[in-house]
Amino acid sequence: MRTGAAADHTGYFHEAIRYDSDEHLLAVVVPFLLGGVAAGEPTMVAFGERNAALVRAALPTGCPVTFLTGGDVYARPAGAIRSYRRLLTDHVAAGAGQIRIVGELSRESLGATWDWWARYESAINHAYDEFPLWSMCAYDTRTTPPAVLADVARTHPRTAGPHGRHEANPQYTDPEQFLLENRPAPADPIQQAPPVADLRDASPAEARAAVRAADDGSLPAAEVEHLVLAVSEAVTNAQVHGHPPLRMRVWRGAGRMVVTVADRGPGPRHPYAGLLPVAGGGATGGTSAGLGLWIAHQVCSHVSLHRDPDGFTIRLTAGPPHTG
Template identity: 50%
Template sequence: MTGFFHETAFCGSDDEFLAIAVPFVEGGLRAGQPTLIACAEKNTALLRGALSDDDAVTYLPGADQYARPADAIASYRDIFGGLAKAGATQIRTIGDVPHPGYGVPWDWWGRYENAANQAYAEFPLWGLCPYDTRITPPEVLADVARTHEYIATAAGEHLPNPDFGNGLLLGRPVPDVLEQGAPRVSLVNPTPAAVREAVHAAIAGTRLAEDSAHDVVYAASEIVTNGLSHGVAPVRFRLWADDSRVVVTVTDQGRGPADPLAGLMPTAATRSAGLGLWILHRTCDYVSMARDEDGFTVRVSVGGSDQAA
């Protein structure tokens, strides 16, 4: 197999994972192909114990590589571009994409899996994304099937996936626990300047670090600007906060962006609004873009228990 291949595997046991992953890695090593592993700790340990030539593999810490989807894309594109420039005609990767089974919200990672079909298509990449069916929710498995063109099996097959279909994948909206209370700020069709002023006042008593406070103000202003410029009125802004964390939502009545890469990487069309979305995807702790009966909502979260006073 040469060219770009985005493949998944559904594993119901550790043995099944190894039956798929070990031949994949060793096949790349035999062919002299750069081979990278960015798995969670458990799968990394399984592979280290099973591989016959462990030293020839490049290990990327999974938690660092998959900290944020936009960061993962930027990092991988740098790596793949460097390897291709150095003469690699095929690159192999195997990585554990975060999901609720690892305690991580899925929707922006679901968008990542969809965006990968464009973000990495220019590289000679064969990427394998295994999912453990013991811990992966059914709705996540359904999204995974939609976003991978091929499926690997423990029998050594690499099969075309009949469920694969490109197109925008927006996550299912999952309200933050802070949204169970009344918002500190609720505005309809506000100007970006009014939002910045309201956010400054609302977070003044929190323990957010200075950089995090700046990120909240920037994100709120940027999302409202996008809603007013590209959405359908009314545009509703809301903010919730506790001592160390802030959640912002902006809802309009439009359909949301038509580009699967929106916010996940800079493109030729991101000089204005899209560039701002990309920046907040690389600074906020969580970003979701979803639609439901209330409209299209962008949700961001910034901060946590480790924030300084």
């Protein structure tokens, strides 16, 4: 049985909290959590350390709210979707009629890597819609860039406010449209230098060899091999589903590597490619394209997808992503 503002809703009830003070945040979050506890619903918080401490202090002693480790949950968008779907499935199997979660992304996620987190916020409207989930995503308007706040309105059907306010966002955009828009990622400073490798129409084997040859030992071996796998998948997808010519470039910096794979095709036609293990992720369909992008999103520290009149480019990062 659904309760609260989501009582008459089927599927995912997705709201943003755009707050401008600690008091504003708590005025929305505390009643939301206490309402879940009173209804006997699984009720969870996935905040960073500071805001989690604020909420803990505001709740009654012994209040049975579960605090998740936000940094672990939100390490990568595709991993977050996978983890939450597993969590939601377990709660539904245990008989939950509604599940309440309030969460936030790290401040670093709102910078240079926001492009893939914006895709996450849009995609979960579909990815979680089979579950009786009511969640709120918190954004501090004092520190969140205006462009990010504009995307928040486009990816959340509603905004929650103090005093039980729940307002529709007129800017909300259907994920099937939002996810296929061109969302250029900010340039990575590492790309200002000449690439250490620049290959034309490379085979997957040549692409793998180029990444391994560029390794200077400053990255853990496992991360290098993850990048090798992601690059191999990207090159294979470009060959099978894209349009020639194919160009692959590799940049290396202290403790990180960036690889771009570009072709003249339109890129994945499936809006959820990369975030969900969908079939038909390539320009002309095909299960391998969808799985290849999904694998890349699982193992890289940042993946950006860019379309322009010249074609499609995927950028893959190993090591700490650019956050400036």
